[in-house]
Amino acid sequence: AQSVTQLGSHVSVSEGALVLLRCNYSSSVPPYLFWYVQYPNQGLQLLLKYTSAATLVKGINGFEAEFKKSETSFHLTKPSAHMSDAAEYFCAVRRGDYKLSFGAGTTVTVRA
Amino acid sequence: GAVVSQHPSRVICKSGTSVKIECRSLDFQATTMFWYRQFPKQSLMLMATSNEGSKATYEQGVEKDKFLINHASLTLSTLTVTSAHPEDSSFYICSARLAGDLDTQYFGPGTRLTVL
Numbered sequence: 001a002q003s004v005t006q007l008g009s010h011v012s013v014s015e016g017a018l019v020l021l022r023c024n025y026s027s028s029v030p031p032y033l034f035w036y037v038q039y040p041n042q043g044l045q046l047l048l049k050y051t052s053a054a055t056l057v058k059g060i061n062g063f064e065a066e067f068k069k070s071e072t073s074f075h076l077t078k079p080s081a082h083m084s085d086a087a088e089y090f091c092a093v094r095r096g097d098y099k100l101s102f103g104a105g106t107t108v109t110v111r112a
Numbered sequence: 113g114a115v116v117s118q119h120p121s122r123v124i125c126k127s128g129t130s131v132k133i134e135c136r137s138l139d140f141q142a143t144t145m146f147w148y149r150q151f152p153k154q155s156l157m158l159m160a161t162s163n164e165g166s167k168a169t170y171e172q173g174v175e176k177d178k179f180l181i182n183h184a185s186l187t188l189s190t191l192t193v194t195s196a197h198p199e200d201s202s203f204y205i206c207s208a209r210l211a212g213d214l215d216t217q218y219f220g221p222g223t224r225l226t227v228l
Contacts, residue, residue, distance in 0.1 A: 036219075041221065041222070043118075043205060043220045043222060045219070051215065099146070099158055100158070104154060104155045105153075
């Protein structure tokens, strides 16, 4: 079975600082991994996805994630946080039946 | 881009009544739609998958008779919470997927259900 674990339910960063959100996966097969963002009262929006091509994946809004098989990780980063990055972030893995299994989510707050 | 809407965005109902939530794909045809439930500060839990013109498939532990799902057209799926109780209060989110792209789900904005 495929699953993901997000480390840290809440991350607070200063505007302009690095954003790092951690996600570890468990999968018996090569995983397909995703990062989604949810703004208040809105649906989830896909930030980026890893589908076994390049290990460094670039997404929207300046985010990127690196797939590390040796560490079973798929951490999300952004070099410089912006106030508009305040949101809930979810890591997800594709199950064998092509459905998604989500992590618990990480809330990001950005301090001025 | 692909847009998914949900209606209503918020609903408050009395215990014992039924509530219907609609999920629409506005600019594309969705052969598959998904229904999720999200508790405060928790993850999205997949409840069921609906395919147009066929019966929904429910995740383990989800009551089929409690959460009725209908996917009558390629742009509309409905979730009916029957005989709602306070423990059914939650945030319900739908998503839709195109036939040719199994890896991309487009999410609706969610519906906040409060059962008094």
